[in-house]
Amino acid sequence: MTSRPTTVPVLPYSLLVGQDELRTTLEIAYVNPEVGGVLATGQRGTAKTTTVRTFSRMISGRLPVTLPIGATDDRVLGGWQIKKLMQGVAVPEDGLLVEAARSPARILFVDEINLLDDYLVNIILDVVSTGVLHVQREGRAQELQQVRFNLIGTMNPDEGGLRPQLLDRFGLMAEVAPEEDPEQRLRIIETVLRFEAERASSDSPFLAEARAADTAKKSALKTARALLPEVTLGPDTLVYCARLAAALRVVGHRGDLVLSQASRALAAIEGTTEVTPRHVQRLARAALAHRRSTIESGSVPPWTAEEDALAESLLPDSAR
Known part of the structure; x- marks a missing residue:
């Protein structure tokens, strides 16, 4: 399954209502791929999948390469073209991991990743971690390939979790909750209904404005990506990362490193070349919450006001 053409109707990214934490983590992972991807967790019907798809569309003009739950290892890793093989000709066929690395968005999207076979999850996360794909099985061997992409997964915790070892491989985790404010819920309804009514129109001012906003956002993120090499972390900021994780x-130690890399991306998005402890504090939940679990069920302890207070208390004097 490859990324789809631009004719597929998708809500413009700028028209999303809420989803602040998920959007921030997706943007950070795009600006700094060293962060290591994003896991979006939340109940059904909270637009997790829609947000990922519209982000990919905004960045690249296409939907992300998507791995279906029932995919075989041949489809994921690559195998042989079946029609050619039946004719007695062995022609290699790339799998979804390579397709994702070559796609415009460089995203591999796995919806309901907690329902995917653990064997495939392990393979995918290993490739994400190392950036290397090596296939050697069933008569097919190939040289090591450099495969770089952002893994974006979604899951509903009510349907089961991921093992702590697998949770740890995701750079950032975004918790997506239903909007409780009636006004926000009304905005969602109005936005979706208007999009459905006008999406086929070639002269809709509503959609033209939204697409212009998407173009501006894409440009801003590319600017942040170019700025990233200049972004530095001061001594106080590094100390704060370590103390907070401890x-x-x-x-x-992956959490400490992800927190520092994500903070660099956040600073770049804001147009500054210096990471402050406040950048780190804002991303503590996304980078560290899912790395506190030692429960084999994969449940993540809730992040409460106590954790926020702890993060505030550990701020260096220079950030107060």
């Missing part, structure tokens, strides 16, 4: 009893 105080939250984060398992392993």
Whole structure:
């Protein structure tokens, strides 16, 4: 399954209502791919999938390469073209991992990733971590390939979790909750209904304005991506990253590194070349919340006001 053409109607990114945390994490992962992808978790019907698709469309003009839940390992890793093989000719066929790396958005999207076979999840996350794909099985061997893409997954925790080892491989996690404000819910209804009514129109001012806003956002993110190499972390900021991860009893050290890389991207998005402890504080939940779990069920302990207070108390004096 490859990315789809631009004729597929998708709500413009600028018309999304709410979704602030998920949108921020997607933008950060795009600006700095070293962050390592995004996991969006939330109940059904909260527009997780819509947000990912419209982000990919805004960035690249196409939907993301999508891995279906029932995909075989041949489809994921690559195999042989079946029609050619039946004719006695062995012609290799790229899998979804390579397709994602070559796609305009460089995104592999897995909806309901917690329902995907653990074997495939392990393979995908290993490739994401190393950037290398090596296939050697069933008569097919190939040289190591450099495969770089952002893995974006969604899941409904009510349908089961991911093992802590797998959760840790996602750079950032965004918790998506239903909008409780009646005015926000009304905006969602009005926006979707108007989009449905005008999406086929070639002269809709409403959609023209939204597409112009998407173009501006894409340009801003590309500017941030170009600025990223100039963004630095001061000593106070690095110390804060380490102290925060230690105080939250984060398992392993990947969280500390992701937090620092994500903070660089956030600073670049804001147009500054210096990361401050406040950048780190804003991303603590997204980078560290899912790395506190040691429960094999994969449930993530809730992030509460106590964690926010702890993050505030650890701020260096220079950031107060």
